[in-house]
Amino acid sequence: MFRISKFLCKYSKESPKKDQNLPSLPCEFILPIICHLSNDKKSLCSCLLVNRFWCLETIKVLWSKPFKLLYTCRKKPCFCSIEKRKSQAANLLSTYLSCLLHKYKDSYIQNKSNFTISSSPLFYYIDYLHDIDLNELYSAVEDWIKSSSNKKRISADILKFQQRNYLKLPNDKYNYIDFMKFLTNSSFGDEILPKYSGSSLRDLMVHVVVKAFMTQCPKLERISIDLRHTYTREQMEYFCSTLKQEPENLPVEIYETLNSYTGNGPCLDQLTELICTTRRWKSTLLLSLAKFAHNIKYLIITISYQRDYFVSDPARVHELPKVEQEASCLAMLVQSQKALKHFGLHVCSEGLPTIMSALESQVISLNSISFVNVKFSGLEIFENIRNFKNLQTLSIKSSSFDRFTFSLSLKNLEFSFLKELNLDGTYISAEVLEKLFLLCPRNLESLGLGKHTRNDIYMHRTPRKVLILIATLFPNLKNLKASIYPSEISQLCSIFTYCQDLSHITLIGSASRSGDESSNLLLYISEINQNLKELRLEGSIWSFSSFTFEMFLKNRNILKNLQVLEIIDSKDFGNQHLQVIIKCLEEIDDVALKKLVISSCEPITSKHLERVKRIVKNVSYQKLIWTGRTLTM
Incomplete structure (x- = not known):
């Protein structure tokens, strides 16, 4: 990556002016290079300086997942500058709000006298957003508020906001709070602002930005609430160590009202990935997505109680109906998909039979199933997936079985297309393991028998x-x-x-x-x-x-x-x-x-x-x- 970045910087300085607007390589060569650097922010910034064509194509990649690039480090622990990161977050969100301000400027300034705005951004960056993680967005909003340029007056600003007075945010030219109120009450077509009238400035900003992305991004493909950052980070990528991995104060309203944005635009029609490993209640969200998002290919969900309870705990009994309802809503979401390819289930406390029954609707398209920390009553899970003839990956990690009893029908099972079997952290008796191996084809490519759970x-x-x-x-x-x-x-x-x-x-x-x-x-x-x-x-x-x-x-x-x-x-x-x-x-x-x-x-x-x-x-x-x-x- 470093060599490519160095070469691009050198090339940008030595290129003749007459060829500045023309690509020196065919498009079929340039685009794969830029896509290969999609997780390298430094190299992407160098690509911007090559020429106009490189700049246009790099902008699409660089702004497809800006929050991930902001909070991803190559080393663990990282040595990031907190103040620099806060400044970058402030610039990022200010740019997005500036795009919205110019889009709705006519209706916003019609009743305002002597209101002028500067020239619009070079690109409407919201159009390029493909990937958004709510925890990363929440961290960016907090960084924006705590940035050094506002540190001296932010507490007074929040106080004024709670008193429903005007205030200004990072760019002194604009009254962003006034503009966010306008967006919330008129442009997006609902009346959610009263819920935030007594809340913090941060909650209002999170609400407005999330709503803007849900309704204004025509290419939004991935939404994640990945608390452990297991699925939003690739190999040798780490979440910035200066930040908390599990924000404690993420507004509950974000989970409760996210579904209210789905009917306001066609954006979620393009959604192909949904990752939600939070324990918070999400039945309404899942039910709403089942109505509007039908093209999800990659789905990872946690179905769990709010906390780890004992079986006889009264709180667990009280939450049982909610967990079962959540499992039913997940089943509806699965059944509503046209061609689901990967399904991952975490900590399924209740409702596993309902979910597995719904998965049968994806028997043709599904080629990967993953279970993590799931407690199975027996080996029926292998019977449940017997009809998935195209299954290529089966992963059962850190899970457990109450009993190891083979039924007669299991003997007729065969996973002809299976290429990967991962049982890392799951204890299975040697007898069952031998029989399971006999069900796998000879061309199996990956086998995981990692750490076992039994001493x-x-x-x-x-x-x-x-x-x-x-x-x-x-x-x-x-x-x-x-x-x-x-x-x-x-x-x-x-x-x-x-x-x-x-x-x-x-x-x-x-x-x-x-x-x-x-x-x-x-x-x-x-x-x-x-x-x-x-x-x-x-x-x-x-x-x-x-x-x-x-x-x-x-x-x-x-x-x-x-x-x-x-x-x-x-x-x-x-x-x-x-x-x-x-x-x-x-x-x-x-x-x-x-x-x-x-x-x-x-x-x-x-x-x-x-x-x-x-x-x-x-x-x-x-x-x-x-x-x-x-x-x-």
């Missing part, structure tokens, strides 16, 4: 037969994630022997050491596997000397292809191992390694870290402390 699985001393079964059933496996006992390390060799296309390997071990087995396994991987791109070893079970590690890296095919290397929760990975990495990387010109993550009890000097950072773009190190039983930061 007894780590106490098991005899190797599981499922590892041998993996090797024989899935020769085309490319991605493997598994928890391993020390006694099973030798069996992993059979997997690497038969599955020679493995490119992404994640191995998680228990706290006990494995002796020489882990060293032998590392050497075996380097000899057999020629396509390894990502290797993650987690746990103190993976113990090997710097000499063995050097032999592993000396294989030129490993370093030519390896892009990610992570050594997590290690007891003995230290300076000598890092020196081996530096030595091997410096000997090779075409290094592919882009990410190196180390967390270990052994200290690593800053001198060695600086050396490796000159070669590898993304390097992270964390010092751990061994307490005698566990590793802590």
Whole structure:
């Protein structure tokens, strides 16, 4: 990204004036370049300076998800300037309000004397918005209010607002509060302002901006309320660490009145993604979207109580009807979609049979199903999805089953098109697991058997037969994630022997050491596997000397292809191992390694870290402390 950004800046300065308005490359080349940089704000800003054509195309990408770009960092923790971020948020929202001001200026200033406004923005940026997350928007509004330019007078302004007097916001030229009242009461066609008459300035601003986006954005494709930022962030993207990930004071009215915006325009007809992992009540929102949004392809929802209750808690009994109603509204939303492709369910406290019954309406189009932290009564879930013949991805993470009983009809199941099976964090007995593998096709590409939830699985001393079964059933496996006992390390060799296309390997071990087995396994991987791109070893079970590690890296095919290397929760990975990495990387010109993550009890000097950072773009190190039983930061 840095090289592209540097090249674009240089090109923009050296381009002849006569070619300034013409693209130097065909459009079919330029557009993929800009789209490839869609998550790199710095490079996109450089693209703006190339010429007019590049600028026009970059504006569409840069302003498609401005709030995400504002609050996304490449490092964790980040070192962002809080004041700079607040200033950027203020400029961003001021630009949007300026666009609306010029759009409605005739009706707004008709009763105002001596009112003048400056020239309109170069673009109507609202048209380009594709992606909006309500938590990011809320953070931007708070940053706007707290920006340094208003810090001295903002408290007095809020007081005046509560007294229904006029006040001014960041740009002194305009009375934005007066304009927001105008938008709320007239231009958008409803009378919601009285709800905010006794509230804060922040709540009014959130309401107006959300309403503007819901009714004025013809290309709005994605709405998210993702509290954990799990689905709105891609790999190596982090939410800005200077902000709270779960705003405590997000106005309840936003969830309650969001549905009232849907009937005011055709914008939500284009909605293709909805992510809502909040626990707040959203029945009205889901019911309204079922009436207006019928083109959703990607849907992730949490159905849960407001808090974690005991079964006999009176508050839980009181909230039970609301949770069941929410599940019914979700079922209606699912049934109203034309072609749903991905469905994700989080913490489904009640109403699972109703939701699964509704999913049958998407039996042709649905190709991916994900369950996270869902408690199943039994293995009926596999019977519920038996008709999804086009299912390619099945993920059951951190979930649990009350019983492991196979029915007779389950024996006739077969997932012919399944390419990914992820059971990370979900305990399933070995017997059921073996039968489940027999239902999967031989061309399965990704298998996740990560951390298990039951302690007894780590106490098991005899190797599981499922590892041998993996090797024989899935020769085309490319991605493997598994928890391993020390006694099973030798069996992993059979997997690497038969599955020679493995490119992404994640191995998680228990706290006990494995002796020489882990060293032998590392050497075996380097000899057999020629396509390894990502290797993650987690746990103190993976113990090997710097000499063995050097032999592993000396294989030129490993370093030519390896892009990610992570050594997590290690007891003995230290300076000598890092020196081996530096030595091997410096000997090779075409290094592919882009990410190196180390967390270990052994200290690593800053001198060695600086050396490796000159070669590898993304390097992270964390010092751990061994307490005698566990590793802590």
